[in-house]
Structures are given as structure tokens and as C-alpha cells.
Amino acid sequence: MLRKKIAVAASVATAAALAMSGCGVGGSTSSATGKTITVLVEAGGHAELQPIADEFTKATGTKVSFVELPYDGLYNRLNSEFTSGSVSFDVAALDAVWLPAFKDAVAPLDSLFTDDVKKDLFPALVNEANVGGKYIGMPVWTNSEILYYRKDLFNDPANQTAFKAKYGYDLKPPTTWQQYLDAAAFFTKDGMFGTDVKGAVETEWLAMLSQTGEKTMVVSPDGSSVSLGNANSLKALQFDDSLAKYAPPGGAQVDWAAAQNLFNQGKTAMSLFWAHEYRSIPKDAPVNGKVGVAEMIAGPGGVAGVPGAWYLSVPKAGQQQQAANDFLKFAYDHNELSAQTTLGLVARKSALAKYENQAGYENYKPLIDTLNASATIPRPATPKWQQIVDKVLVPMIQKSLQPGADDQALLNAAKEQVQSLVK
Amino acid sequence: MNGLEVRKLSSKTILWIILAAVVVLYGFPFVYMLLTSFKAPIETIAVPPRLLPSEWTVANYVSALSRSGVTASFVNSIVTATLSTAISLTLGLPAAYAVTRFRTRLGRFFIVAALVTRMVPPIVVGVPMLSIFRNLGLSDTSIALAVAHTTISLPLSIWLMSSFFEAVPSELEEAAKIDGCSRLGALWRVVIPVTSGGVAVTAIFAFLASWNEFLFALLLTAVRAQTTPVVIANFQTQFGLDWGSMTALAVVYSVPVILLTLLLQRHIVAGLTLGAVKG
Structure with a gap:
């Protein structure tokens, strides 16, 4: 009897599934109607584009349907579909690194990149959008690491007195490598650490490389020149290593999420982190209301960050080229709408300038200053970049954090690996 | 208590300790996920981590379930897994029966070939399937995803059912034929009921293979047919990781398969022991 019931239930379920399988229930996809365009986006970026999409629909009647995918999944999906x-x-x-x-x-x-458009974008973003002599992506938001510090600790009179007595100058948000090291050392006490070291990601070290004044970020786009192993790359790696003694143990495995957690939990006094985080600090975090931000620190070559921009692009094989181009232009024209989202990420200088002095947008000025810094350069336009990061840079940084590591030898070995990847 | 009884008791104790260790090893990640789903957002990322929430909250469940597309993805997962299981059993049962009963050289080659398909990385077939389904007008549909999932579950189903059919004496079928059954009738009326435990096990494995599958779901679906594993992964973004909502949705997503397993537990146990002892 039970067996019969199960068989009947299974048959009904299968019939129902079959009836629903022809479409799926998640809503309608694009191209068939001609009045909907589909935008493939990383899950975290959806919220930034939604206000623009809403306005676009109001203005044109064309609906915008978002397909959200996780970061790695988005790359795989794009790769598969383009292939x-x-x-x-x-x-x-x-x-930016996928362009x-x-x-x-x-x-x-190219037709979207008028002189006015180029003037309202940071030079690094315009350079990055141009691959092989053609503009192939319209910046939709940009980001960069900036300095996060604990205002309450820096403003504490007892800390100020003790710091001055020890280092001979006033305690203030650091602007140079040496000041950052001093402050990190000073706050490493009583279970707190001065900073974090992120061994599982490469961008922080790349920023340090640019802060040395190095103009070749690891490899030139044509692969003819590799800066790993030179004096600047050694300085950057040694500075990164020198922070390890003021950071929580296990720095080799610390990634963005871990560093974010450590700072939000009040375990680190300073962190170099992406600008968007300022607006994302949880309300119930111990550090909420106690966080200050400043432009990225400077090395011997000056202030530098790594632009973390995202671009909207139109696939050549897309069926609604005109509507897609219209959306890109609309997204650029209405870029400032994204300032009011949770992350508040925008790309245009004018959008950043409009909000930089408003409460809640204290991260905008440091972001603008960092992106405008002369030492800030984009990542190289090589299709092998992701492989270079995964197979060479991250392992090199992790090994350099081991006690007794020979940084010069690591850089030399990394140089050979990069050369073999790009040749 | 004599020496033999003492030895038996200590063996039992050791066995229970090992069993308990295995249960903790397997169960702890799920328990931790469950407890995390009831923590306040800041507590989910506490350093060092805490096991129990200091304040129990269902905010993560509200946040996860109110997210756009979650309910639809849940329905899509059920539809896809049900369909994939049905296709897998419909094709796998006769295939396994033929291989075990006819014992031809081609049959032996077929069953090895079926196993070999399991060794092909899914991404290798993912891209061609993307093109095929698009050309057939089936892109972003549950039926396409179910067919893709069947490529994973079908070889497994054939192998599992083959071992179950092997355990059924051919005399049973012969008796059914004497009573007037055709071969298919004997399969349907005698062999499948006798191996119903095995069918339940196979169905559960096929269902789970589809229910938890991520790569094909990522490649072959977009808006309409996206399943929950992809939605769960979306809680980790380039800008942060929403542990609370992610664990809450993962807990909710685990419930149907746990219920299904409990419902069919008797059949699963029977199925797993079927053929274990040759009479």
C-alpha cells in the first residue's frame, strides 16, 4: 500500500515538474520580447545598478533583467558563453582585469568615449577601458584601497602623549610607510594588533609596488618587461613583510573578508581596505562610529592605490546591441544614482564630487585623492593577468610571509614564472 | 562478568566511541551552520568564533528568504531535481536490467563506458551543452538543466541498480513468466517491487546529485531556471560575505533532503543491505 502511495506521489511530482520545466519560475529572460535587456552582473554589483535600471525602464520602457552570479562563477560563465x-x-x-x-x-x-566623458573619468580608468586601441568597457563604478583607522584610538589623549614620547612626533593618521609602521607597532598591545597583512590577495602588495614609484605593475602589457626582482619590487615586498609582526598570526591566509572581520571586530587599529567598506560597516559592529578614513599611504614614490573598477560591456554576439548601448550611455549619464546604494560606488569624478562633502560619504575624498595620485596606475592589460595573480603573485606573497623568507629569491623565481606565462 | 563478556563490552565501548567521533566529524559542520544561522550578523564573523549565539535571532532567515529570486530558485531546484531523478530512473532501470540479465559483451562494454563518463570533468561537457540547449531553444529552462544533471546521475543509477538486480534470483522472473507475465511485466511486477529499496536508494542519490549541483546550474541557467545553490553562492560577493543569510538559506535548503531521507529511511537501509548477503 505504502509502495503504491509512493509511486503515485512520485508520478504526480514528475508530472508537475515536467509541466513547469519548460520555462522555470524565476521570471522571463530577455531577448524574445525585445523589451527587456539582460545584464550579467556579479552578485555584489547588482544593488549598484538597480537604481539606474529602474530609471532606464521609466525613461525608455525597456525592462532590465539582472542575472546575478558569484565572482568566480561570472568569469566562468562569460568565458563559456563567449567561447x-x-x-x-x-x-x-x-x-577591469577581465577586459x-x-x-x-x-x-x-569608441563613440561613447567623447572628450567630456574622458575628462570626467580618472585617467587610470580611461586607460584600462582601452584595450588594443579600442574602448571596450564603460566604467560603472570604481574603488581603491584607502586607509581605515580607529578615530577613538588616534584621538585618545593618553595614546597621543605616549606616542609622541616614543616616536617624537604627533599621533595622527599615517601618510607614509614609516608612520604606518610606527602606528602599527604602537597599537600592537593588549590583545590588539596595529594592522593586518593580507597574504591571500595580491592587490595590497601591488599598491605598495606602485607606492615605490614603479611604473611597470609586474609586467608590461606586451610582456616585454617584468618588474619583479627589481629594487622597487623588493622594497614593496619587504615593507609588506615588515607589517607581519604587528598583524594577527596566519597572515598568509588572510583575505579581504578576514581583514574586514578583524577590523570590524575591533581587533586591528588600522587597515588598508577598499573604499566601499566605509558604508558597509555593520551598525552593531564594535567599531561603528569610531572609524576614520584617509587617502592611501605613500611610499618613496608617493601615494598610490590600485583602481578596482568595473565596466559595462556589450557582447558582439548580443541580439539587442542598440538597447544595450542605450543602457550603457544611460548608466554613464545617471552614474550618481549609485551613490545612494548600500555601497555607494560610482565611477565619475562629478558624481564623487557631488557627494564628497556630505555626511556618510567621508570615504569619497580619500578615494578621489588616491585615484588622482600620480603613482596610481591600473593593472596591466594582459589576458594572462588572472593566471599571474593566482599562480605567481599570491603564492609569492604567502611565501614571503614565512619567517626567514628570501624575498629577492622569491621575486626572481616569480619573474621567471611570469615570463614563461606571458611569452 | 567473565573475561569474554569484559572483552565484548570493551569492544563495544571502543566501537561506540569511534561511531560518536565519526558522527561529530560529519555532523559538526551542519550543527555549526545551523547555530550560525541564528546569530546576529556581527556575531557570525566574530574573532575568535563562538559556537552558540549570545542572542538568538531569525533575522538571517527573514533576510535570506525575502531576497528576490530565492523562492523561485527553490521551486526550480525541486522541479529540476524531480525531473532529473525521473529521467535517470526511467533510463537507468531498463539499462541496468538489460546489462545484468542479458550478459552480452556489448553490455559489459556499455556498463564500463557508463562509468567512464563519470571521469569526464563536468566543465568539458558544460560548454557544448550550453550551445546545444541554446540551439534547441531550451536555454535557461529547468528541463535543460535536468537533462544536464542526468549526465551525472544516470551512470550512478545504472551501476547501483545493476548491483541490486544482480541480487534478484532469475527463478523469480521465470515463475512470473510461467504465470503469464511478459519480460517487461516481470520486471515491472516482480523485479522492481523486490528491489524497491534499491530503487529508493538510487532515486535519492539521483535527487541529491541534482539538488546540490552547482556548475551546470551556473552555466546553463540565468533568470528563469536558476537553482538555489547558485543563489546561496551569491551571498559571497566581491564586497563581502553575508554569513548569516548564507547559512540560513543553506539550512532551509537542507530541510527537504533531510525529510526525504527520513521518509525513505527504511527503504534505504533495506536497499543498502540488499545483495549484501548471498543466499
Whole structure:
């Protein structure tokens, strides 16, 4: 009897599933109607684009349907669809480092890059958008690491007196490598650490490399020159290592999420972190209301960060090129709408300038200053970049954090690996 | 208590300790996930981590379930897994029966070939399937995803059912034939009921293979047919990781398979022991 019941239930379930399987229940996808465009976006970026999409629909009647995917999954999906030659989306949000890899699959956007547009974007973003002589992505938001520090600790009179007595100058948010080291050393006490060291990500070390004044970020776009192993790369790696004694143990495994947690939990007094985090500090975090921000620190070559921009691109194989281009132009024109989202990320200088003096947007000025700094340069436009990061840079940084590591030898070995990847 | 009884008792104790260690090893991640889902957001990322929430809250469940697309993805997961299981059993049962009963050289080759398909990385077939389904007008549909999932579960189903069919004496079928059954009738009326435990086990494995699958779901779905594993992964973004909501949705997503396993527990145990002892 039970067996019969199970068989009947299974049959009914299968019939129902079959009836629903032809479409799925998540809503309608794009191209068939011609009045909806599909935008493929990393899950965290959806919220930044939603206000623009809402306005776009109001203005044009064209709906915008977002397909959210996790970061790694988005890259795989894009790669698969571009390889297959036909795509399921009309617009894709691409990380800056992916542009060179997908340059042949996305349409040129030269007509959108007028002089006015270029003037309102940071030079590094304009450079990054241009791959092989063509503009292939419209910046939609940008980011950079800036300095986060605990205002309450820096403003504490007892700390100020003790710091001055020990180091001979006033305690203030550090602006140079030496000041950052001093402050990190000073706050490493009573279970607290001065800073973090992020061994599992490469961007912080890349920023330090630019702070030395180095103009070749690891490798030139044509692969002819590799800066690993030179004096600047050694200085950057040694500075990164020198922070380890003022950071929580296990720095080799610390990534963005871990560093974010440590700072929000009040375990670190300072952190170099992406600008968006300022607006994302949880309300119930012990550090909420106690966080100050400043532009990125300077090395011997000056202030520098790594621009973390995302771009909107239109696939060549897309079926609604015109609507997609219209959306890109609309997104640029209405870029400031994203300032009011949770992360508040925008790309245009004018959008940042409009909010930089408003309460709650204290991170904008440091971001502007860091992106405008002369030593700030974009990551190289090589299609092998992701491989260089995963196979060479991150392992090198992690090894350098081991006690007794020979930084010069690590850099030399990394140089050879990069050369073999790009040749 | 004599020496033999003491030895038996200590063996039992050791066995229970090992068993308890294994249960903790397997169960702890789930228990930790469950407890995390009831923590306040800041507590989910506490350093060092805490086991129990200091204040119990369902805020993570509210946040996860109110997120756009979650309910639809849940329905899609059920539809896809049910369909994939049905296809897998419909094709796998006769295939396994034929291989075990006809014992031809081609049959032996077929069953090895079925196993070999399990050794092909899914990404290798993912891209061609993307093109095929698009050309067939099936992109972003549950049926396409179910077919893709069947490529994973079908070889498993054939192998599992083969071992269950092996355990059924051919005399049973012969008796059914004497009573007037055709071969298919004997399969349907005698062999499958006798191996119903095995069918339940196979169905559960096929269902789970589809329910938890991520890569094909990522590649082959977009808006309409996206399943919950992809939605769960979306809680980790480049800008941060929402542990609370992620664990809450993962807990909710685990409930149906736990219930299904409990419901069919008797059949699963029977199925797993079927053929274990040859009479």
C-alpha cells in the first residue's frame, strides 16, 4: 500500500515538474520580447545598478533583467558563453582585469568615449577601458584601497602623549610607510594588533609596488618587461613583510573578508581596505562610529592605490546591441544614482564630487585623492593577468610571509614564472 | 562478568566511541551552520568564533528568504531535481536490467563506458551543452538543466541498480513468466517491487546529485531556471560575505533532503543491505 502511495506521489511530482520545466519560475529572460535587456552582473554589483535600471525602464520602457552570479562563477560563465559564440545576455559587468581576456568578444564603444566623458573619468580608468586601441568597457563604478583607522584610538589623549614620547612626533593618521609602521607597532598591545597583512590577495602588495614609484605593475602589457626582482619590487615586498609582526598570526591566509572581520571586530587599529567598506560597516559592529578614513599611504614614490573598477560591456554576439548601448550611455549619464546604494560606488569624478562633502560619504575624498595620485596606475592589460595573480603573485606573497623568507629569491623565481606565462 | 563478556563490552565501548567521533566529524559542520544561522550578523564573523549565539535571532532567515529570486530558485531546484531523478530512473532501470540479465559483451562494454563518463570533468561537457540547449531553444529552462544533471546521475543509477538486480534470483522472473507475465511485466511486477529499496536508494542519490549541483546550474541557467545553490553562492560577493543569510538559506535548503531521507529511511537501509548477503 505504502509502495503504491509512493509511486503515485512520485508520478504526480514528475508530472508537475515536467509541466513547469519548460520555462522555470524565476521570471522571463530577455531577448524574445525585445523589451527587456539582460545584464550579467556579479552578485555584489547588482544593488549598484538597480537604481539606474529602474530609471532606464521609466525613461525608455525597456525592462532590465539582472542575472546575478558569484565572482568566480561570472568569469566562468562569460568565458563559456563567449567561447560558444552565442550569448544569453545583452550587457555584462566586467572586472577591469577581465577586459583584456574578453577583448575580442565585446563590441567597441569608441563613440561613447567623447572628450567630456574622458575628462570626467580618472585617467587610470580611461586607460584600462582601452584595450588594443579600442574602448571596450564603460566604467560603472570604481574603488581603491584607502586607509581605515580607529578615530577613538588616534584621538585618545593618553595614546597621543605616549606616542609622541616614543616616536617624537604627533599621533595622527599615517601618510607614509614609516608612520604606518610606527602606528602599527604602537597599537600592537593588549590583545590588539596595529594592522593586518593580507597574504591571500595580491592587490595590497601591488599598491605598495606602485607606492615605490614603479611604473611597470609586474609586467608590461606586451610582456616585454617584468618588474619583479627589481629594487622597487623588493622594497614593496619587504615593507609588506615588515607589517607581519604587528598583524594577527596566519597572515598568509588572510583575505579581504578576514581583514574586514578583524577590523570590524575591533581587533586591528588600522587597515588598508577598499573604499566601499566605509558604508558597509555593520551598525552593531564594535567599531561603528569610531572609524576614520584617509587617502592611501605613500611610499618613496608617493601615494598610490590600485583602481578596482568595473565596466559595462556589450557582447558582439548580443541580439539587442542598440538597447544595450542605450543602457550603457544611460548608466554613464545617471552614474550618481549609485551613490545612494548600500555601497555607494560610482565611477565619475562629478558624481564623487557631488557627494564628497556630505555626511556618510567621508570615504569619497580619500578615494578621489588616491585615484588622482600620480603613482596610481591600473593593472596591466594582459589576458594572462588572472593566471599571474593566482599562480605567481599570491603564492609569492604567502611565501614571503614565512619567517626567514628570501624575498629577492622569491621575486626572481616569480619573474621567471611570469615570463614563461606571458611569452 | 567473565573475561569474554569484559572483552565484548570493551569492544563495544571502543566501537561506540569511534561511531560518536565519526558522527561529530560529519555532523559538526551542519550543527555549526545551523547555530550560525541564528546569530546576529556581527556575531557570525566574530574573532575568535563562538559556537552558540549570545542572542538568538531569525533575522538571517527573514533576510535570506525575502531576497528576490530565492523562492523561485527553490521551486526550480525541486522541479529540476524531480525531473532529473525521473529521467535517470526511467533510463537507468531498463539499462541496468538489460546489462545484468542479458550478459552480452556489448553490455559489459556499455556498463564500463557508463562509468567512464563519470571521469569526464563536468566543465568539458558544460560548454557544448550550453550551445546545444541554446540551439534547441531550451536555454535557461529547468528541463535543460535536468537533462544536464542526468549526465551525472544516470551512470550512478545504472551501476547501483545493476548491483541490486544482480541480487534478484532469475527463478523469480521465470515463475512470473510461467504465470503469464511478459519480460517487461516481470520486471515491472516482480523485479522492481523486490528491489524497491534499491530503487529508493538510487532515486535519492539521483535527487541529491541534482539538488546540490552547482556548475551546470551556473552555466546553463540565468533568470528563469536558476537553482538555489547558485543563489546561496551569491551571498559571497566581491564586497563581502553575508554569513548569516548564507547559512540560513543553506539550512532551509537542507530541510527537504533531510525529510526525504527520513521518509525513505527504511527503504534505504533495506536497499543498502540488499545483495549484501548471498543466499
